[in-house]
Amino acid sequence: MVSFSMFSSSNRAPPTTEAIYRSAPMTLVQFYMTLELARDVIYVLGNLGDVHFRDLNSKLTPFQRTFVSDLRKIDSVESQLDFLYETMETYNTLKVDPYSQFESSSQSFPSISEIDDIKVKIQEIYNRIHHLHSSYQTLEQRKDSLIENRYVLNEVVKFHTSSRGGLESHTVFDVGNHEDEDGVALLNGRNESLELGRGSGNDHSFDIASVEVDFEESNFNSISGTIVSDKIPLLRKILWRTLRGNLFFHDIPIDLKSDDEEAEKKSIFIIFIHGEFLQLRVRRIVQSLDGLIYDNVNGSNSLRCETLAQLNLQIQDLDTVVENTRNHLISELMIFQDAFPSYYYSIKREKLIYQTLNKFDMDSTRRCLVGEGWIPKSELGKIRQILKNLIRQKTNVAQGESEPLSGSGDGGLSPESTGSVPVSVGVTSASIFQLHADDDDNNFDIQDEENDVDSSLIAIVNELSTNRTPPTFHRTNKFTEAFQSIIDAYGIATYQEINPGLATIITFPFMFAIMFGDVGHGFIVFVISLYLIKNEYKFNMMRNKDEIFEMAFSGRYIVLLMGLFSMYTGFIYNDIFSKSMSLFKSGWEWDFPDDYKTGMQLIAKRIPGKTYWFGLDWAWHGTDNNLLFTNSYKMKLSIIMGYIHMNYSLFYSLVNYRFFKSRVDIIGNFIPGFLFMQSIFGYLTLTILYKWSVDWFGIEKQPPGLLNMLINMFLSPGKIEDQLYPGQKFIQIVLVLIALCCVPWLLIYKPLVLKKENDRAIGLGYSDLNSQKNHAVQLQEEEEALTNLINSENNNDPDHDEIDMLDDNFRFPNDIEPLNVISHGDGHDEFNLGDIIIHQVIHTIEFCLNCVSHTASYLRLWALSLAHAQLSTVLWTMTIQNAFGGNGGAIDIIKMVFLFGLWFTLSVCILVFMEGTSAMLHSLRLHWVEAMSKFFMGEGYAYEPFTFSGIDI
Structure with a gap:
């Protein structure tokens, strides 16, 4: 029967529960x-x-809530603190103190009046520092403008000086090829034109050497200034097309030494144009491109020298003012930086408090x-x-x-x-x-x-007393937190369902180790994890960690167990950097014939009564049939591990059904599912173990193929080609019949039982089965509440008078959270037999097909283990193995050092990081899909308690 007390307030777990095997009540x-x-x-x-x-208050907008005015004031203060923080970063006055958050949180909780005083102080500091910062920025801009003016003036002086000595030394304006209507100058036919140059056809460059007039004494008006260097080509084209070539354009890049790396590079431009009307048009064009025009650079040579002296004096005065302003600003920031963590923490905490009150x-x-x-x-x-x-x-x-x-x-x-x-x-x-x-x-x-x-x-x-769905809360520590995050990344466990995170502590690193079995590579992973654990306090203090490093650091204890388990499986595989370890005496010996010659194939013989003590015998390393032997061993091992992994996951579903008292699921889902799996893949696992236990060479019989046996078991029942054991025919027929009977059992039992229970509930006067369950839950809640009240009165509990301020049926006017009811089955609002049948059909098809596909999926354990071992062998052969065999000279030593470095680097990058990441992802998939699909509902939501621990200073 489906439980009628899914949400009873009784303690299903004792108060001392650690809330890791099952979520906390x-x-x-x-x-x-x-x-x-x-x-x-x-x-x-x-x-x-x-x-x-x-x-x-889910229905209310943020502006309709009670404490919106308080939050607005706090937001204003928070923006001021953010400005002050950015200003301290800009001027490198921010003090990094890892204990600042602890000190701030340990201070007394300020009253409302003290918070108001803090806001006033922050406002005063903000106004003072904002004024200093703005003044400093304005003075800096004024100083930069004067320096640019001096650059322009110097370049104008150089230009006029060089023009007297020879204009041919200057690069002139060349716009290249243009359309005919843009390329023909208006005064092209005059010998004494205003364009200071002559061209023919589409060549519109100016020959300055042919100019016989002095720029300074001519009646041309010059315009000089600065503009962003990237806009110089655009300015040239616009002026050329607008003025039809009646101008002279010259530009020089400015080499400003600025501390601001993001500052745009500028160039000086000098433009000669005739007439006030054209001069006005040029000014407007320059200003539209954000260029600056300096009029004080024109005039005679003596006037320019006087202007230059004035600019030098103004820059010198501004240097003093800017330096004093900066020093004053930095001193203010240095004084404020000690109080900043406390102010920032208090304001952030105050904001969280009022957000919660809303x-x-x-x-x-x-x-x-x-x-x-x-x-x-x-x-x-x-x-x-x-x-x-x-x-x-x-x-x-x-x-x-x-x-x-x-x-x-x-x-x-x-x-x-x-x-x-x-x-x-x-x-x-x-x-x-x-x-x-x-x-x-x-x-x-x-x-x-x-x-x-x-x-x-x-x-x-x-x-x-409520029938709302509680959040899921698992107590974790820094060791179990990473393993729990693996499960939570897939889905939050339903309230009170069994937590797969506990078993993941062992199964996840062990599945990884089966694919990554190597003592040497596992030791590297182990050392990396030890480094992260040893320096975890320092890395915890780091604010901006790289995303990949953050993942590795968060899972440092996962990496630790992955390294340990990899070394363990490496000893089983007898593999260290693709080489074997002769830790114990081999159980094989080579039979050398009398006429043995180099290159002859040898066959090893078993030493009677001798068995290698642990793992694979090192005598297999380097043999011709080594790959055939290890392939068969690892492939069968992966099937056995998959069978064990899926079976314990299937038994987790039984634990859930028993906890939620769902008898219909035990009989209609677990028992037929368990029999179906054991009759096929349980039988396959037993035959693998039996085949390993028989000495086939001793009995002089060829071992039968298990894959063909399993296929013929269903395609040709009762037909045995190569007998594995006596009575095989009868046992296989029985197992096939059991498997076939389990399919209709899965399909029809649960819908029929629920239909019968629903009819009984209707006969008792309920609308349907779900209505009866909800009524039973309500009765149990009321009974327990009454029992608690009586116990409180009998024990003279001072809390017994604290009755509910609101009736249980009261609905808050702005609360729209749905009343979800946990049901470890079909939690429909109304009983619908059609939906139940469809759900059960899908479950049956999915379960039967997954038994086959999931078992085959565990062959990835064999495939990745083989790939890792072969890649390690290839890497050794192509690198460090070439360093051996020399005569020990200096060249051989250098070669050995270089090849060792190459081999170690490639081993860490390819075999440890790349292959390790691949094996970790495959292990993750085996848990998420192959194991958790057997029992995990994952329909809960996370327990997110209100706390100040998330405030980051």
Whole structure:
């Protein structure tokens, strides 16, 4: 039968569960608190990090929520802090302190007035630094403009000086070939034209050597300035087409030494044009291309010299002002950098607090907030006591009975604390350190004071009965976290279903090792993991880690076990860098004939009673039939490993069915599926083991082929070509009949049973089977809630008067979260027999086909192991093996060193990284597809508790 109590609030697991084999039992709690205490309550819960809050205002936009005005102010302050952070980075004044976050989080929790003071201080600092930064940028731009002006002036002086000495030394403007209407100058027919050059046809370059006039004394007007170098060709073309060639254009690149690598390179341009109208047009064109025109470079030579002197004086004065401004700005930033981590952490924490408060429903008449959240059942008592301590301390503060507490020590909200917190300080984070120290102690017991002080401050947490789907929470540490992430990447486990992450700790690295079996390569992987583990604190402090390195570092303990298991399988394969190890005496000896000659084929003989102690005998290495032997061995080994892996996965489904009390799934899915697999692939595995145990050469019989035997078992039942064991015919016929009977069993049993149960439920007055199950869940929840209440009254529990503030049937007006019900079967809203039949048909076809395809898929263990061994052999043969056999001279030594370096580099890059990555991905696929498809539902959602630990300074 399908369970009627999928969501009962009873503890299916004891409070001491580690929540790794199965997700932790969760409970839905309701928080009821006054507005005056809400901020402190959220702070305490954030430090505790045990509450997964539900959003009760899902229908509201962010601008319709209660604390939107507070968040806007915080966002404004956060943008100011971001500007200050970027400014400190720009001027290299940012102090990197790995302990800054710890120090910031250990400080006292500021009150609202203190937060307002912090905002005012940040605003003052922001205004001061922003003004200095803007002034510095303006002065820098003014200085750069004056330097550009000086460059332009110098180039104009050089240009006029060289024009007197010989204009032929300058490169003139050449626009190349253009269309006829663009290439014909307006004054082309005049001998004394204004274009300062002559051309014919499509050649529009100017011959400066033929010019007989002096630029400085001519009636031409010159325009000089700077423009981005990339725009020079564009400016040339535009001026040429606009003025029809009636101009002279000259450009010189500026060699500015700037610290800004992203600054655009500029060039100086000098343009000679006649007439005010054309001059105005040129100015507009230059300005449209973001060019700068300097008018103070024109005039006589004496006037230019005077201008140059003025520019030098202004640049010198600006240098002093810019340096003083920069020093003042840096000194301000150096003073602020010590307070920045504390301010930044406080503002980020404040933002998270108000974002969480926006998930609460507001009761404006009572000035109270009501919220809901998921917590582990084992943490409920701790949270209740923490809230009681908070109320007691805030009440004592209001009555003036407390003394200030520092941000460290044993004060604050710790269970043993009898002191209180001043209003200006609020709740200290020291209590959280005290709480965390007792996290592992599930017997959390705090003695309440006999007489609690009455107070108008309210903060109550109540356990609710619900049929909502709880989040999935598995407790992990730094070792198991990486293995759990492998499972979570595929899908979050359904609440309370068995967690495959526990078995993955062994199976994942071992499957990898079967494909990567080599003592030498495994040792390299092992050393790399040890380096990452030894320096894990330093790497944890790194902010911007490379993506690939981040993956390797996060899975450092996975890499550690992969290296260890690879060395283990390497000893089994007797393989180290494609060579064998003669650790023990061989069980074979070579039979040398009397007429033995070099190159003759030898046959080894078994030494009677002698067996190689561990792994493959090293005598197989280098033999002609080595590949044939290892292929057969590894191929059969991969089948056996696949059979074991799939069977334990299949038994996980039985564990799930028993836990959820789904009898129909045990009888209708597990038993026929198990019999189907054992009758085919279980039988194949047994024949492999039997074939290995028989001395076929001793009995002088050719061993039969198992693949043909398995195929003929279904195609020709009762026909045996090469007998493997006595009675083989009868056993195979029985196994085929069992397999054939399991298919209709899988198809029809579960739909028929559910149909019968649905008819019985309708006869009892329910609408369908699902309605009966939901009613049973509700009855059980009410019965357990009543039992808990009676037990609380009998035990004089002070919490017994904390009844639910809201009725169980109450629906928050803005809450749109669906009421999902966990069902380890067909969790439809209405019972639909057609859907159940279709689902069961798909499940039957998929299971039967997957038994074949998944078993064959495990042959990748053999294929990748073979590829790795052969590639390692080829790499050894083509590199370092060529270094042996010399006479030991200097050349041979150099050759050996070079080839060893080449061999080691290629081994690490190709065999360790590339082949290792490939083997890891194949092992991942075997877990995700071949194993987890047998039992894993993965329909849950992650437990994401509200915590301040994610704040990164």
